[in-house]
Amino acid sequence: MTEQGVGRVLVIGAGLGGLTLAHALVRAGLDVHVYEADDGSGERFQGHRIGLAEPGLAALRASLPQRLHELVEATSGGLTGPGLLFDEQLTELSRDLDGPQEGSRAVDRQVLRRILRGGLGDRVTHGKRLRGFAEGADGTVTARFADGTEATGAVLVGADGGNSVVRRHLVPEVGLVDSDLCGVMGRTTITDRFLRLVPGRGTMVKGPGITLMLGRMQFDREPSAAAAELVPGLDMPYRDSYVRWVLLVPPEHPAATDPGSAREDARELVLELIEGWHPDLRDLVRSADMSGVGRSKIYDRPMPPWPVGRVTLLGDAAHLTLASGGNGANTAMQDAVRLSARLAEAHRGERDLLSALGAYQGDMLERGNAAVRFGKEALKRFVPPRPQETR
Structure with missing residues (x-):
């Protein structure tokens, strides 16, 4: 047995992983505060619909208060x-594409983030862009922010x-690690015409x-109506159901190395690349x-072990996965509940803090790097092999 009690946990980043960790720590009785670089006035462009499989769903069940979990379920x-x-003229080629695990649910990333953020109140501070940190000889770690302020705790988590x-x-x-790809993503409000393009768990359109x-x-x-009933006072704007579309720009196209920023340019790029495709597409x-169109370079990154200390990582901060694997959010949220469990053990005096963080790191890297490999393998379904890859 060790001395009981873990001091404040500092979480850098209010994405899905960081907010899930905060909820899990609160539920375990630990002190936690989340620091987010965004000023909180708007929403980051981070994608739209994501699929949550059992690891992510289980993380939410284990972490959230009942009323928030009910809202997640209602808005999924x-x-x-x-x-x-389909081919580019919507000729059906197959109805048996691999899809999400049985029991998976679709969630809107921004809706889920609002639900998670709304349940933490003043445990989240916006406008705090991290500049650096330092571990002290007294067993603390201090985060230093760009606005000149500091925060000190027992553990700092990069989320x-x-x-x-x-x-x-x-x-x-x-x-x-640069994938040499650029992705363009958008969302279009559902109509009967567009819903026919995606009657099931997902659709892939293969053109030349x-x-x-x-x-x-x-x-x-509808999320705002569900929130008004289940969690009165939670700030949730009206949301239409939609079809999310994603196109990977071919590596040989100039836009693959120049991601650009204008939303109109991104949409026009997709229309250029699908010239002659079926009118519905x-x-x-x-x-x-x-407001939901964006274009960005695509990267991934496996992660080697690092010396165990009072600073650790979770989610994309540690093991950045390609979206082709569909497992980034699920893995980050699983990281969050695993880390919370190890910190709770240290808090109860069942193991020392560095042992807890070391155990978490080993587990997180094994799962996270497996997710990175899975994303690379899954990418082959979407991108034709390059000439050098066929030798």
């Missing part, structure tokens, strides 16, 4: 029905995404050298909600 959507493969400031300071030799992926985000209940892209 089904992931059942056929996985369709600040693929471009993690925590990781860059903790393991500076580990960088992003290009793949367009479609996913349906059909809320069981072109109109789907043309009718996009422009």
Whole structure:
């Protein structure tokens, strides 16, 4: 047995992983505070519909208060029905594409983030961009922010995404791995016409050298109405159900190395690349909600072990996965509940803190790096092999 009690846990980043960790720690009786670089006035472009399989769903069940978990369930959507493969003229090629695990649910990333954030109150502070940190001889770690303020705790967790400031300071030799791809993503409000493109768990459209992926985000209940009933006072804007579409820009296209920023340019790029495709597909892209269109380079990164200390990582900050694996959020949320469990053991005096953090790191790296490998393998379904890869 060791001395009981773990001091405050500092979480850097209010994404899905960091917020799930905060809920899990609160539930375990630990002190936690989350610091987020965004000012809280808007929503980051981070994608739309994601599929939560059992690891992610189990993490939410284990972490959230009942009323918030009920709201997650109410605002999720089904992931059942056929996985369709079409050519660019919507000729059906298959109805048996691999899809989500049985029991998976579709959630909107921003809706889920609002639910998680709304349940933490003043445990989250916005406008705190991390500049660096230092471990003290007294067994503390201090985070230093760009606005000149500091925060001190017993543990600091980097949950600040693929471009993690925590990781860059903790393991500076580990960088992003460029996939040589650029992705364009958008969402288009569901109509009967567009819903026919995605009647089941997902649709893949294969054109000459290009793949367009479609996913349906059909809320069981409209999120603002569900929130008003189940969690009065939670800030939740009105949301239409939508079709999420993603196109991977071919590596040889100039846009693959120049991600750009203008939403209109991103949409026009997709329309250029699917010139001559079926009108329903072109109109789907043309009718996009422009606030939800984005274009970005695609990276991943496995993670080697690092010396165990009072600073650790979770989710994309540690093991950045390609979206083709569909497991980034699930893995991050699983990291969160595993880390919470180890910290709770230390808090109860069942093991010392560094032993708990070491056990978490070993488990997290094994699962996380497996998720990175899975994403690389899954990418082959969407991107034709390059000439050098066929030798």
